[in-house]
Amino acid sequence: MELEEKLKILTESAKYDVSCSSSGSNRKNRQGIGSGAHGGICHSFTKDGRCVSLLKILMTNVCCFDCLYCQSRRSNDIPRAIMTPTEICEITMEFYKRNYIEGLFLSSAVYKNANYTMELLLDTVVRLRKLYNFNGYIHLKGIPGADNLLIMRAGEYADRMSFNLELPSEQSLRLLAPQKSKKSILSPITMISGEKQADKSIKSKFLPAGQTTQIIVGASPERDGKILRLTSALYNKYELKRVYYSSYAPLNLNEDLLPKTPAGLLREHRLYQADWLLRFYGFSVEELVDENENLLMEYDPKCAWALKHQELFPIEINTAPVEMLVKVPGIGLKGAYKIISARRFGALSFEDLKNMKISLKRARHFITANGFYSGLKKEIEIKNSLLQIENESQIEQLSMFSNLENSLAVITGEL
Amino acid sequence: MKCYLYDGSFEGIFCVAYHALKNKETPKIYSKTNYQPSFLLEHTEIDSNEQIFKKVKNALIKISAKTYNYLEIAFKSSNIEKDEVIFNCIIKTILSKQNELENFSNEHFFNLNKIVEAVKYEAHRFLGFIRFSKSEKGVFYACFEPDGDIIDLILNHFLKRFYAIPFVLHDINHGKLYACYKGKTQKFFNIYKKVKISDNYAKLFKTYYDTIFIKSRKNERQMLNYMPKRYHKNMPEKNELL
Ligand code: SF4
Numbered sequence: 001m002e003l004e005e006k007l008k009i010l011t012e013s014a015k016y017d018v019s020c021s022s023s024g025s026n027r028k029n030r031q032g033i034g035s036g037a038h039g040g041i042c043h044s045f046t047k048d049g050r051c052v053s054l055l056k057i058l059m060t061n062v063c064c065f066d067c068l069y070c071q072s073r074r075s076n077d078i079p080r081a082i083m084t085p086t087e088i089c090e091i092t093m094e095f096y097k098r099n100y101i102e103g104l105f106l107s108s109a110v111y112k113n114a115n116y117t118m119e120l121l122l123d124t125v126v127r128l129r130k131l132y133n134f135n136g137y138i139h140l141k142g143i144p145g146a147d148n149l150l151i152m153r154a155g156e157y158a159d160r161m162s163f164n165l166e167l168p169s170e171q172s173l174r175l176l177a178p179q180k181s182k183k184s185i186l187s188p189i190t191m192i193s194g195e196k197q198a199d200k201s202i203k204s205k206f207l208p209a210g211q212t213t214q215i216i217v218g219a220s221p222e223r224d225g226k227i228l229r230l231t232s233a234l235y236n237k238y239e240l241k242r243v244y245y246s247s248y249a250p251l252n253l254n255e256d257l258l259p260k261t262p263a264g265l266l267r268e269h270r271l272y273q274a275d276w277l278l279r280f281y282g283f284s285v286e287e288l289v290d291e292n293e294n295l296l297m298e299y300d301p302k303c304a305w306a307l308k309h310q311e312l313f314p315i316e317i318n319t320a321p322v323e324m325l326v327k328v329p330g331i332g333l334k335g336a337y338k339i340i341s342a343r344r345f346g347a348l349s350f351e352d353l354k355n356m357k358i359s360l361k362r363a364r365h366f367i368t369a370n371g372f373y374s375g376l377k378k379e380i381e382i383k384n385s386l387l388q389i390e391n392e393s394q395i396e397q398l399s400m401f402s403n404l405e406n407s408l409a410v411i412t413g414e415l
Numbered sequence: 416m417k418c419y420l421y422d423g424s425f426e427g428i429f430c431v432a433y434h435a436l437k438n439k440e441t442p443k444i445y446s447k448t449n450y451q452p453s454f455l456l457e458h459t460e461i462d463s464n465e466q467i468f469k470k471v472k473n474a475l476i477k478i479s480a481k482t483y484n485y486l487e488i489a490f491k492s493s494n495i496e497k498d499e500v501i502f503n504c505i506i507k508t509i510l511s512k513q514n515e516l517e518n519f520s521n522e523h524f525f526n527l528n529k530i531v532e533a534v535k536y537e538a539h540r541f542l543g544f545i546r547f548s549k550s551e552k553g554v555f556y557a558c559f560e561p562d563g564d565i566i567d568l569i570l571n572h573f574l575k576r577f578y579a580i581p582f583v584l585h586d587i588n589h590g591k592l593y594a595c596y597k598g599k600t601q602k603f604f605n606i607y608k609k610v611k612i613s614d615n616y617a618k619l620f621k622t623y624y625d626t627i628f629i630k631s632r633k634n635e636r637q638m639l640n641y642m643p644k645r646y647h648k649n650m651p652e653k654n655e656l657l
Contacts, residue, residue: 004622011626035576042641043543044652046628049637053543056627091619097555097580098547099573100620133579249631265632341517352520 001081007091009081013061013072014107016246027135027159027208034096034103034136041102054105054139055095059083059120063109067166067177068258069219071251072109082111085124089132096136103137103159104128110143110179118146118154125157137209144184151188152195160209160241163188168227172220175257189213193238210241217271218248218263225291228274232285235278245271270295277301280333281326299390303329306366307383313366314373318347329386330362350374361389417442418456423449425490426468428498432505433467434459444502475505479514489530493562500526537561538568544646545569547582548612555582558609559649564589574598585609609649617651624652 027035042051060082061072071078083091092104106124111117121140128134140158142151155161163185167173170182192211199206213234215227227245234240247268250260274295277283281302288301296304306313306329315324317339325336335358342348342356350369353360365375365382376382419434421427423446431444443456452458476483486501503523508515518524538561547555555577566586570593573584581596585606592603647653 004619007619007623008626011623015627015629033577033579041539041543044624044650045638045642046624047635047638048629048632049634049641050627050629051641052624052627055623094616095620095623097577098549098614098616098620099543099545099557100616102543338517338519342519345515345518345520348520355522355525356519357525 003087003091006081006083006087007057009079010057010059010061010083013109014056014058014105016071016249027137033093033132034134043099043101053102054137055092055101055103056105057083057088057107059088059106059108059117059124060111061109062111064112065110065177065179067180068252068255069176069216069248073252076252085120085127088124089127089134092128092136093132093134096134101136103139105139105141107141108143110145114143114145115147115150118143118150122150122154122157125154129157139209142188144180144188146188148188148191151191155192155195155207156205158207160211161192161207162212162214164214165230166214166216167220168215168222168230169220172222176219189234189238189240193240196239210239212240212242212244214244214246216248217245217268219258223292224267224271224274224294225285225289227271228278228285228289229291231275232278243275245275266297267294270297270301274301282323283327298387300329302327303362303386303390307386310379314368314375315366316368316371317353318343318370320367328363328366330359331367335359362386416456418458419444420447420450420458420460421445422447422463423498424463425487425501426465427461427463428490428501429468429471429505430463431461432502432509433471434461435502435506436509444499446498471505471509474509478508478512479516482508482514482516485516485527485531488534488568489527491564491568492530492534493564494530494533496526497530500530534563534565535568537563538565540642540646541565541569542572544642544650545573545584546650548614548617550610550612553581555580556585556610556612557583557649558585558587560588560645561586562588562645564591566591566593570595570600574600614651617654618657621652621654621657 040053042053044052046052058072060080061078062080062082063070063072063074066074088104088106092101095101096103106121108117108121111120121143125138125140128138138158139160139162140154142154142161142163144163151161165185166177166180173180173182189211192207195206196204196210215230217227231243234243245268247263247265248259249262250258252258253260274288277288278285283305287305289295295301299307306327312324313328315328317325322336322340325331325339326333331339338356338358339348339353342352347370350360350364350372353369360374365385376385417440419431419442421431421444427446428444431442434440435442442459445458447460472483475486482504486504489497489501500523504515504527507521507523515521515524516528519528541559541561545557545559547557549555564586566584566589570584573582574595577595578597581594583592583594585592587607587609590605590607592606594601594603651657
């Protein structure tokens with residue numbers, strides 16, 4: 001089979017994987033080729049608007065597992081291909097030298113068995129680093145059930161590893177991914193997090209960009225509240241760098257255990273918004289959603305929170321602490337920064353906020369400037385106005401969040 | 416209204432600012448290169464002078480080195496209002512004797528921040544959008560067409576990354592070219608013609624690019640937001656002839 005044909009098949013199988021972020025590693029180049037870029041770099045954008053940062057492929061899509069939701073599952077009749085470690089190294093190097101990519105995101109189906117697959121993956125990253133002197137970014141997807149030793153060795157060479165949780169509960173996992181178990185996924189996550197926490201120095205060569213995971217949303221009955229509690233534990237207890245959400249799409253239609261309808265991008269989008277609030281805005285998961293509930297579809301989670309806590313508003317922008325400013329709907333981290341900087345030079349009016357290009361569409365109902373309030377008076381009017389804004393902006397925002405970390409424009413994203 | 420004419424250079428703006436401060440005037444400023452004489456304006460020509468430039472520059476750096484750095488970056492912009500903004504920010508900083516960069520409610524500093532952000536954003540984009548082609552002799556050549564004069568802002572990144580590779584960065588909009596190898600660089604000016612190289616990997620990358628796209632989520636408008644059409648010319652994945 002021609003390399004181009006293989007590349008097509010193995011890209012096709014990898015493309016639904018959402019994490020394309022290449023940030024968080026600051027590998028230095030010594031005489032070799034490549035370096036990490038701390039902020040992450042997008043090299044291109046696909047026609048669906050996603051960032052292309054890494055060469056994202058499977059080593060092989062030949063699988064001995066049969067996860068119900070997966071296109072590469074054993075029982076599906078699809079074109080299959082395998083790339084050798086050398087082929088993967090060559091194509092990575094040639095792409096990298098032409099500045100097409102930031103590095104490699106290598107994952108694989110379970111070929112023969114977990115250890116055999118993990119050994120091939122390990123072989124590939126060792127070659128890249130040792131033989132090709134490659135200093136670019138490597139994200140390696142771990143194979144659940146592989147030997148601990150193999151996993152730990154791979155961690156010495158990769159920048160980031162991820163073991164995907166796939167489903168938010170043990171029960172769903174048993175039902176939909178019968179050959180995987182909670183233990184086979186959670187134990188490497190625990191082990192890696194233990195190793196990272198034991199050596200916190202910046203010089204540590206072990207997975208400098210940490211670990212991430214992915215959860216499929218909507219293939220199983222768990223609610224957002226439950227998913228976000230899991231997320232929050234993964235951030236706090238296991239110090240994961242990112243949790244990615246992938247909205248379920250029915251690829252295998254004659255499967256009775258799976259829903260026939262896709263989860264929809266809006267749900268995924270709301271989860272990313274809530275995730276963002278957990279990581280950067282100082283919200284706790286309890287503030288955002290109850291365990292057995294979903295996030296509201298009508299408003300973004302910050303708006304929903306603010307509407308529930310009207311006793312805290314309006315706040316005075318000239319005196320409010322920064323922790324409160326960032327909680328105002330429509331004022332993001334960057335907006336809050338501009339406000340606290342500018343107010344040192346003099347008290348700010350609504351006019352000033354407008355000049356600073358801070359959008360007051362949502363915010364005006366929650367703030368005063370020099371004691372003046374310019375929002376609507378009645379709660380119901382406020383709600384209607386916010387609903388309308390949400391509807392208008394939704395189309396644009398959708399699917400933006402999976403790109404967030406990679407675009408400078410939205411790094412400082414206003415929520 | 417008073418109006419000052421200068422030679423369009425970065426140094427020139429500083430010299431104009433010097434005279435405005437000295438004469439306590441608030442003139443409009445125009446670059447000689449695109450000035451159309453008008454009866455309503457009485458204009459004074461200000462010559463650029465190295466010593467005056469340095470004097471103002473040093474005074475500014477003493478107050479805030481970061482402000483000076485911002486002005487330098489702003490000057491790389493293709494925004495036609497940049498000179499005016501730089502001029503006003505020099506005056507305001509010298510008069511107030513403090514770093515006003517974060518004074519976002521002031522129009523000039525707000526605009527300065529906006530221009531600098533745009534320049535930096537374009538530079539950041541080109542860290543990703545630069546495309547090299549490998550020549551027969553093994554030199555990696557990249558031409559690109561940025562709006563701003565950003566080549567100096569991105570050079571270092573590539574020097575570090577491709578230390579072991581001979582490569583050429585060529586901004587054909589501003590005619591600047593750097594040839595680099597093992598940390599050494601050579602700079603050339605006034606070269607506006609791009610070198611054509613055909614490279615087999617371009618096709619392979621286009622295949623990759625076309626395959627990762629999820630058809631059911633097509634959103635070209637968003638793609639164009641992040642990667643405007645004017646940048647596509649030198650990107651193989653956007654070359655429909657491949
Ligand atoms: S292990 Fe499961 S999810 Fe992974 S490729 Fe095989 S069938 Fe798909």
